Amino acid sequence: MTDPVLDAIRRRRVTRAMTDEPVSREQVETILDAARWAPTAGNRHLQRYVATTHSGPLRVLRMVSPGMIPRPPAAIVICVDRGLSEQYGFRPEAPGPWIDVGTATATILLAAQAVGLGAAPVSSFSHAAVAEALGLPDGWDPVLIVCLGHPAPEQPRPISPNRGLTWRDLTQWVPAHES
Numbered sequence: 001m002t003d004p005v006l007d008a009i010r011r012r013r014v015t016r017a018m019t020d021e022p023v024s025r026e027q028v029e030t031i032l033d034a035a036r037w038a039p040t041a042g043n044r045h046l047q048r049y050v051a052t053t054h055s056g057p058l059r060v061l062r063m064v065s066p067g068m069i070p071r072p073p074a075a076i077v078i079c080v081d082r083g084l085s086e087q088y089g090f091r092p093e094a095p096g097p098w099i100d101v102g103t104a105t106a107t108i109l110l111a112a113q114a115v116g117l118g119a120a121p122v123s124s125f126s127h128a129a130v131a132e133a134l135g136l137p138d139g140w141d142p143v144l145i146v147c148l149g150h151p152a153p154e155q156p157r158p159i160s161p162n163r164g165l166t167w168r169d170l171t172q173w174v175p176a177h178e179s
């Protein structure tokens with residue numbers, strides 16, 4: 001089946017080499033607006049986004065993020081507002097707010113592609129150092145950083161290529177019940 005959304009999903013790959021070309025504020029705003037439409041548990045919108053296109057904070061983010069391979073000209077840090085999540089009655093171990101970060105991430109990666117940018121999600125970073133460096137409000141827990149930038153012509157080899165994994169390898173059908 002051909003469809004522009006399915007096609008974009010299949011084409012998207014993490015961009016681990018980015019050029020120095022700046023990313024415009026407008027591009028980042030378009031991406032943040034798309035993220036706002038990602039589904040959230042109970043429609044509560046407990047994620048908070050911290051965006052930057054400034055070299056100083058980006059350098060600091062990179063210093064405290066071993067998993068950040070690109071040198072991105074922009075980044076969005078996706079946080080969970082733990083205070084708000086508690087107010088709405090989510091237990092600290094409830095998965096909903098963290099799953100919301102996943103739905104937002106997937107939406108951001110595709111939105112970045114739609115505005116002509118590459119994107120790279122990063123979970124390997126010091127949460128305390130990121131919170132400190134960005135001056136995050138109390139209770140905002142940074143969960144994932146999405147690097148944004150223009151893809152360089154040469155990309156590093158993918159991490160552990162999936163060797164032809166298909167949806168069939170990941171799926172089990174429930175058999176019909178005998179009645």
Ligand SMILES: Cc1cc2nc3c(=O)[nH]c(=O)nc-3n(C[C@H](O)[C@H](O)[C@H](O)COP(=O)(O)O)c2cc1C
Binds near residue numbers: 012013067068123
């Ligand atoms: C939750 C999550 C965390 C990730 N953290 C990192 C990271 O810290 N560093 C990194 O280079 N890639 C990271 N990735 C990107 C994955 O390595 C990448 O999606 C995977 O290798 C498949 O590549 P593809 O998205 O290009 O198909 C992360 C992806 C997800 C979903």
